[in-house]
Amino acid sequence: MEDRKQRILQAIVDDYVATATPVGSRTIARKYLPELSSATIRNEMSDLEEMGYLSQPHVSAGRVPSSKAYRLYVDMLLAKGIQQSAQEEAVKSAFQTRISHLEDVVRSAAQALAELTRYASFVLMPRQESLRIANLQLVPVSKALALLVIVTDGGIIRDTMVKVSERLDADALYAISKMLSEQFSGRTLQEVQTALRQFAGQSPGDPQVLQGIMDLSTQMDSQNAEDQLTICGTHNILGFPEYQEADKARQLLYALDDKEALLNLVRDTRGEELLVHIGPENGIEEMRSCSVAVAEYRFSRGQRGTIGLIGPTRMPYQSIFSTLRMASQVMNDILSN
Amino acid sequence: MEDRKQRILQAIVDDYVATATPVGSRTIARKYLPELSSATIRNEMSDLEEMGYLSQPHVSAGRVPSSKAYRLYVDMLLAKGIQQSAQEEAVKSAFQTRISHLEDVVRSAAQALAELTRYASFVLMPRQESLRIANLQLVPVSKALALLVIVTDGGIIRDTMVKVSERLDADALYAISKMLSEQFSGRTLQEVQTALRQFAGQSPGDPQVLQGIMDLSTQMDSQNAEDQLTICGTHNILGFPEYQEADKARQLLYALDDKEALLNLVRDTRGEELLVHIGPENGIEEMRSCSVAVAEYRFSRGQRGTIGLIGPTRMPYQSIFSTLRMASQVMNDILSN
């Protein structure tokens, strides 16, 4: 594509991102490219429309960039490299809350992202496929109930209630815990599952406890979408001019409740540090006029998760990118403290 | 108030609840009280307006019930006793999900309520002032970190990460746990706090662990609003005709994010089984056209929490009441299984 067309397209995207209203040739001529006349720009715009980069809501409105245009724009941005932004401090300080569990880090990251950008944000927990058990312990709760706590080497903690035989007291439970810990420590969750299946009858502990471990490790393994994905700032959607109608906004909000779908979309970053699904690319019907920006963060021992933002296709991609990258870096730092 | 006025007022409230549009004398005459002429009803409505039960958006619109009218209506309903509703089955089955922790019960209750009623719902965790510690245990996580788990007699479980001295191994931690459990079991959280302050130097365990217990017990005690109150189904608000403008809806949604305020409103049920804050009564500016219905649920040993619904003042109070009471009963049953 010729350079001039590209410059005009860029101007259109910039203006549309800023104003959310269709942009006409005269606006471009005056605000962005005064060395050209509006007529020239009109001609170029006509070409760009034919090429699929622009569309007109109606014949006498200005032009609106298509997903294809955003795609080009974003690819250009990514190729150019992401600019360092002045927001760094803001991002960093937003994270400086007291945190203990991994879940809390993740949650506060999502919250900070949403507040900073005024978009909806999400954070995906690190993938846990290769988690190894470090320790497990039973904590007596009542006569026949105990809390089973599993700690993995990544420091991820999960717990569940299990029924235990009434004749087991605290010391007995501790003994069982210790034995099981020794047995399983260093093994992956999958290994534990197969090992447990083999035990079957000749179990070294309370059968109900074994069932509990089984349940919990499968649960940790194929962790449900609800736990993996945290979404924040969905209310911000109501501030977008494209979602002023409550009905439309509601549709989108309900769609975001379906974490399964979103999870499928953002789970795979295709090895990229940054990825954007623009408009219909994201494949979720209700989100066809939304873009989803996804960034990867890393976490000790090569575990990876993703963070991202959801907004209208008309997003200030440049600043979105730098914020996301910043957030990802800060998370890296905190998680590998 | 004369019986006829009351009947007319009731008809107006019913109609407005159903249609959300101002209701005129003729509608009442035809749909509700055909034995009276519209002129008669007009006269009565005029009286009712003077008495503060009705208001007119503009001179030639119908009338709209005021908060005072809803208050009267609700008080009448409550005096009459709450009707058993046919929804019982729906409510009960909605709760029949697998549950383990108290938190899960509470969360699923809120979710079920929101889905059933299509309003926004909330559940307040049981008040924990008189909680007694049943057991506490340290679970080693990494070299210098442990998870401190506190179990109370109500079966409520809380945990937090604490730093521990590096020379303590699993057995040492268990020994400390056991000692501390014996020391504190049966005591209330407040007692633990004062006891810990006395220990100061001559501690029977790792000082960092004691600090952790201290932190966690204060935290459990003056539990933050975030943890105490669960809100669900806020998206449903976008379905209310009175919140079709995205801006208005956004205001309300943000207001609901401030759990502190809502908590103050619903914490105290003034000893009533059911309580409704109608319109401005709730004291939250953004919620001046919302009603908040609150029901109490009980839980072993006299601990009490509340569940409730948030909707427009124009709510079908009758069915709201029976749903709430049902939910509260089901929660009682589950929690004292």
Add this chain to the structure above:
DNA sequence: TGTTAGCACTCTCATGTGTTGAGTGCTAAC
């Protein structure tokens, strides 16, 4: 041959103007 000025044309949006209909209040009759 690419660029530009000019012009006719289109379509939205805001504004103004009747018109309709729902609803009221008042009065007089029953």
Add this chain to the structure above:
DNA sequence: GTTAGCACTCAACACATGAGAGTGCTAACA
């Protein structure tokens, strides 16, 4: 005390009209 009737009010809707923004096309220009 209740009702019928009537004049009046006001929002809502449809419709026309004009302004403004924007386009495409053509012809002139460098």
